[in-house]
Amino acid sequence: MSPSHFEDHSADVSPRLVDPNGTEDEQQLEAALRPKKLADFPGQPRVREQLSLVIEAARRRATPPDHILFSGPPGLGKTSLAMIVASELEAPIRITSGPAIQHAGDLAAILSSLNEGEVLFLDEIHRMARPAEEMLYLAMEDFRVDVIVGKGPGATAIPLELPRFTVVGATTRAGLLPAPLRDRFGFTGHLDYYDAADLADILARNADLLGVPATREGITEIAGRSRGTPRIANRLLRRVRDYAQVHGRHVVDLTSARAALELFDVDDDGLDRLDRAVLEALCRRFGGGPVGLSTLAVAVGEEPDTVETVAEPYLVREGYMIRTPRGRAASPRAWTHLGLRPPDGHFTETFQRDTDDGGGRFTG
Known part of the structure; x- marks a missing residue:
């Protein structure tokens, strides 16, 4: 540095x-801090190198690049990279999200208004409604949509040609994307933690x-x-x-x-109040587990989705929690972090139970 x-x-x-009088809201502040060029984007060297090649090749051909998919945990820069793609191509960008597109008509209205070379950014693309997904398949591959006029036996499909454009999708759960949609992206970049x-x-x-x-x-x-x-x-x-x-x-x-x-309850290892509450519940109330997700969520006063999507990924990645076939279990590092001593034979017993179930290892 x-x-x-x-x-x-x-x-x-x-x-x-x-300045004590700052009036910018959080979204405006995040936007102001985003880098505008790929060369200014920090970290993710492999993705930057690959994306640079895709963009430069498209510029030399004077055509829009292949559709691009960014995947990875929240907060790593997927939206920033989408903005950078449009900036590097000197193209306008249309921004929407999967949850906002619940009907095929919603997507058709967006697609039919795109201009040549425009970038369409679909955040949380895995949450798009299935009818809209199926329309997107055709639009991405053949650059056309079929507009249905009428209802019932008299309904007619009118093909509408679209200009060439680039879809940039972002997802935190790439495994939920249907294979036909995932396969239509010419480049997929996975963002890792920094x-x-x-x-x-x-x-x-x-x-x-x-x-x-x-x-x-x-x-x-x-x-x-x-x-x-x-x-x-x-x-x-x-x-x-x-x-x-x-x-x-x-x-x-x-x-x-x-x-x-x-x-603000952020400790030396980056664990916050919820993280520590989960580990405290695992170790003090349930003897290190395994314990089911719903039971664990009730113990810390949170919804199961909150525990699973907010606390668990970091705790598992850093080795504080183990996901087993029987539920969540505390690792040796969790006990050490809390200054506690695990019961004698706890880890051997937990591992043996999973072996007896045919797993032979901690899984989840």
Whole structure:
């Protein structure tokens, strides 16, 4: 990371005030922080290299590129990359989402208004209604839609030719995409979690854009607790900025970062209140598990979907939780993180039960 990203505030902790009257809402702020060019997009080197090739080849042919699908967990930059695709192609972009398209007519109205070379961004594309999906198959492959006029036996399908355009889809659950739809994307890029160094670069850039003075130590502390996710990192940066402003430090340094993150229940490993509640329930109430998802959700006072989609992916990825055929179980790391000692023989017994069921390993 370049030292120029940071300012030295060891002697003067208030070189400039953070503006206390910011009126930008969260969405406008996220949009302002998004990079506009692929060269400015941090991290994801493999996806950037592949996407650059796709875009450059399309530019040289003077034709729209193949349809593009971005997959990966929330907050890693799928929407930003869609915007970058349109920017690099110097093409307009139409933005919608799968949940907003519940009827084939909704999609037909969008498709029929597209211009040559336009980018259609479909966020959460796996949540699109099935009739709209089937219409999208034809539009992506043959660049036409069949508009149904009339009802019953007298209904007539009128083919409507479409200009060549590029669909950019984004999904957090690629496995839910039907194979016929997935196969129509010429390029699929999977985004992985970021390492702490890339997140620090992102935070340093965004601190400059927000006019927030920051030290290397403060930025590094936030990056290390951001769960490998830029969206979380940016949110924590804003909260540390708020803390520094209110407490008169006016700089995101190590002291402000640690104090603010403690106040907002983000521990050294990036676990928040919900994460720790899940681990506490597993270890203290259920003896380390296995325990069913619904029971675990009731124990922490949350909906099962919240536990499964918000807390569980990170806990499993970082080795705090194990998904078994019998339910969720705490790993050795979970007990250690809580400062607890697991019952004697707990892990051997849990593993043996799954072996007896024919699994032979922890699965989920």
